[in-house]
Amino acid sequence: MNLALKTKSDNPLTENAKRGIFKTGGLRMNARPTEEQKPIQHMRRNPPIAGEAEAIAKAQAGDGHSFEILYSLHKRRVYSLCLRMLGNVAEAEDLTQEAFLQLYRKIGTFRGDSAFSTWLHRLAVNVVLMHLRKKGLPQVSLEETLEPSQDDGPRKDIGERDLVLSGSIDRVALERAVENLPPGYRLVFVLHDVEGYEHNEIADMLSCSIGNSKSQLHKARMKLRDLLRSGQRKEESIA
Amino acid sequence: MSSARNLQDGTSMNCAEFQEKLPELFESGANVSQEEHVQGCETCSALVRDLEYIAAQAKLLLPIHDPSPVVWDNIQSAIRSDHGADSKTAVHSGKRT
Numbered sequence: 564m565n566l567a568l569k570t571k572s573d574n575p576l577t578e579n580a581k582r583g584i585f586k587t588g589g590l591r592m593n594a595r596p597t598e599e600q601k602p603i604q605h606m607r608r609n610p611p612i613a614g615e616a617e618a619i620a621k622a623q624a625g626d627g628h629s630f631e632i633l634y635s636l637h638k639r640r641v642y643s644l645c646l647r648m649l650g651n652v653a654e655a656e657d658l659t660q661e662a663f664l665q666l667y668r669k670i671g672t673f674r675g676d677s678a679f680s681t682w683l684h685r686l687a688v689n690v691v692l693m694h695l696r697k698k699g700l701p702q703v704s705l706e707e708t709l710e711p712s713q714d715d716g717p718r719k720d721i722g723e724r725d726l727v728l729s730g731s732i733d734r735v736a737l738e739r740a741v742e743n744l745p746p747g748y749r750l751v752f753v754l755h756d757v758e759g760y761e762h763n764e765i766a767d768m769l770s771c772s773i774g775n776s777k778s779q780l781h782k783a784r785m786k787l788r789d790l791l792r793s794g795q796r797k798e799e800s801i802a
Numbered sequence: 803m804s805s806a807r808n809l810q811d812g813t814s815m816n817c818a819e820f821q822e823k824l825p826e827l828f829e830s831g832a833n834v835s836q837e838e839h840v841q842g843c844e845t846c847s848a849l850v851r852d853l854e855y856i857a858a859q860a861k862l863l864l865p866i867h868d869p870s871p872v873v874w875d876n877i878q879s880a881i882r883s884d885h886g887a888d889s890k891t892a893v894h895s896g897k898r899t
Contacts, residue, residue: 634874642873643865659869660876667881737859756860762829781825788852 612636619679623671630670634663637680640758641687647753648691650742658694662687677767681760685768688750695746732791740790748783755780820846828853 615636621629641662645655665686673682741749754760754768755776762776769776820839827834834840835854840847 631874634877638873639865639868642869643867646867656869656873660873660880663873663877664880664884667877668884732855732859734859734862737856738863741863752860753863756857757863758865759861777825777829781828784853784856787856788849791852791856 615679619670619673623673630667633666633670633679637683638663640680641683644684644687644753644758645691647741647757648695648746648750654694658687658690662690665690677764681764681768684754684758684760688754688768691750736791736794737787740787740794743790744783744786748779748786751776751779752783752787756784817843817846821849824850824853828857 614632618629618632618636622633638659642655642659645658645662646652649655649658662683666683669686673679741752744752750769751765754765755762760768762773762780765771765776766773771779816839820837820843824834827837834850835847837850840850
């Protein structure tokens with residue numbers, strides 16, 4: 564489905580919309596967030612979110628305000644996933660928009676077989692992967708990154724000067740290293756180590772086996788270690 | 803002792819075997835740094851330490867940014883357009899949507 568993502572410039576708002584309220588095909592939507600954003604520590608491992616179940620049920624029945632609540636509850640995680648995978652604010656916002664539009668269109672099909680955030684994340688992951696494939700990035704294919712590579716063998720750095728990372732990397736360095744991971748590795752690393760999803764949930768999101776998810780995660784961590792160590796060496800050679 | 807032998811003769815065979823098992827060891831929740839091979843192998847010990855450190859540091863990368871308010875504005879606008887398109891389709895096809 565090709566959604567025409569509107570940009571700031573081609574999105575004239577009505578007077579009602581400017582005031583935050585308008586009616587859309589029977590949906591009354593309020594642009595002003597109604598709930599405080601959840602603290603960071605509440606965003607891991609699919610904790611129960613107060614009011615979410617009711618908002619889902621009402622949104623499925625076509626209630627725009629409830630859909631807005633769902634947006635407020637999940638926008639940060641979806642956006643962060645998009646931002647980490649794209650590394651670009653404008654593209655991340657476009658994909659966040661598309662993910663929630665797909666949510667709006669598909670929310671009636673949510674049956675509660677998995678946590679809502681997992682279901683929404685799967686939807687967002689698909690939006691991101693489709694976008695990356697359209698951009699023609701060859702390493703986006705999960706199948707490709709699941710194949711054995713030169714990274715898979717035992718470490719051959721025996722005898723090399725030991726650069727222990729512990730205590731020596733900061734958040735910025737790690738963020739930068741994550742950005743440089745191949746997208747397939749990056750996706751599993753972000754979903755598991757950053758966002759706290761379990762391998763069975765990731766396998767469900769990515770339509771791969773649990774073993775593949777574990778394998779991808781391990782390769783991602785190994786690759787990150789290499790990236791961080793090479794960054795350390797560069798810093799040392801400059802100093 | 804096999805782990806000591808690894809260090810003495812410099813073979814990577816046991817390191818290879820250990821590293822092959824490493825993903826499962828991590829996922830099992832075992833205390834990997836207490837594994838016999840790790841106790842006697844500086845290379846694999848450093849590897850385990852680094853991988854555990856990376857996984858721990860990743861938890862600090864939780865989402866901290868929100869999308870700009872224009873994203874929600876655009877979603878509302880696109881939904882409104884969708885409904886407009888649906889209405890037109892209904893008129894043209896003579897069907898209810």
